[in-house]
Amino acid sequence: MTTEVTSEEAPKTTQAPAGLPRRTKKPKLPSRRKGYVAAVLALAILGASLAWVGTRSTGSHEVLSLKNDVLRGQTITQEDLTSLSVEGDQPQFIDINRQTDVVGAKAQANLLAGSPVIEGSFASAMPVPEGMSIVGLGLKPANMPGRELVPGDKVRVLLTPAGEQLAGDEQLKTISAVVERYPTTSEDAEGNSNFIVDIRVKKADAPRIATWSAAGLVGLVLDGDK
Template identity: 35%
Template sequence: MKTKQEAAPATAGVPEQIKPVATVSARGGRRKSPAMLALSALLIAGGAGGGYLAWEKTGERTPVLVVAADVAAGDVIEEGDLARTSVSLDPAVKAIPAELREKVVGKRAAVPLVPGSLLSPKQVTDRTLVRPGEQLVGISLKPSRLPATRLSAGDTVQVVSTPGQAAGDEEADAQPDMVEARVVRVGPKAESGGERVLDVAVPKGRGPLLAARAANGNVAVVVDAADGS
C-alpha cells in the first residue's frame, strides 16, 4: 500500500548559504509608559535649567572699588584715588563694594596702594599710624644717606644722627646717636636732587633732638638685617 508522500519544505534544494535567516522582531520588547517618558523629559529639562543657573551665578558681576592713583601708606585716601569697576569675584577674594565709596574716602591707606588693583578692607584703616608713646618725625634724606633698597611703611630702621660742624668741638667729636624708628611713610623722590622725605615714628622724647639734627641734614638711615643682627 502506497503512503502519501509528505511535501518537501520550501527551502529544499536551496543552497545552505542562501537560506533565509530567522529574524526576531524588536516590537516584542517592553514599551516605556507615558509616565516614564514624562519623567525623563522633566529630568533633562531640570538638568539644563540647573546648568544655566550655575552659569548665570558664576557670570554675575559685582561693582567694587579699585585704586586709581598711587597712595602711600599713611596717606589719606581722596575721591580721585578711587574708581569703580564690575568684576566676577571668587568667594575667596575680599573686595570693597562700590557703594561704600563715601565711607572709604577720608580714611588712610594701611599699605601702599597701586593703581589698577582691587581695594580690600585690610588695605584701609581709620587709625593714625603713630602709636601711643611715639612721636612722628619727618626727615629729608639725600640719596647718599638712604639705602638703595626700597623702604616700606612698617619697616624698622636705625636713624643715625650727628651734631654737625656747627656744634662745639666736644659735641662734634661725640659718637653718632642712633635711635630705632619705624617707617610710617616714604615720600616721593624729589625731581631735583633726588631727596626723599621719610616719616618715622620714634620713642617719645627722642623726637625733638632728631628733628633738630634732621633740619641740619645730619642724619642717615641704616637698615638692619631681617633677623635683627
C-alpha cells in the same frame, strides 16, 4: 540518472505564524541622526548650566576691590580701585556706592591687588600708636639708602657729625625707628633736592631726632628683619 529527494531529506525552513511580522535586526541609527541627538543633548546641558549660574548669581552685589597693590601709608586713588561681584550679605566688604569714602584715604595695611576692600583697611590718616611719635626727616640723597623705602621698613637714625665734630672711632649715636611713609621729594632755596621721610620712633627720642634733622646732621640706615 535522476536522484529523487524525498520530503524527509529536503531542508526545513521555519515559517512565521500567520499574521506576525518576520523578526529582523534593529536598524542602525544614521550618523546624521546621531549628530542631531548629540547637538540637542549639548544644548540641554548648556541650558541647565546657564540656569544654575542664574540661580547662583541671584542676590549678588558689587563691592570695591583693589586693581593695584597699595602699601601701608599710601593714598588710595581712583585708579587703584575696581569692582567685584560677591554673593550674599558681606558686611565687612565696602559697597561700590561708597567709593568716595575710600578714594583719598590712607591704606592702614598692605592691600593686595585682587582682594576686596574691607572695613578698617583705610582711614583718613595713619594713627600714631600710644607712646610713639612721628618725625619727618629732611635727608639729602647721600644720607639715605639708594633703595626705595616702604612703610614698615626697620631703620636706624644716625647722628652724622662733620669736620671737627667727628671724633675718630667714637661710636655714632643711633636710634631705632620704623618708616611710616614713602619719601617725598622737596627742594631747598638753592634748588637742591631733599627727601622727606616720616619715621615712627619712641616719644622720648622724637625731640633729639628732630634736632639732628633740623641741623642737617642725620642719616638713615636700612636694617634687615633680624
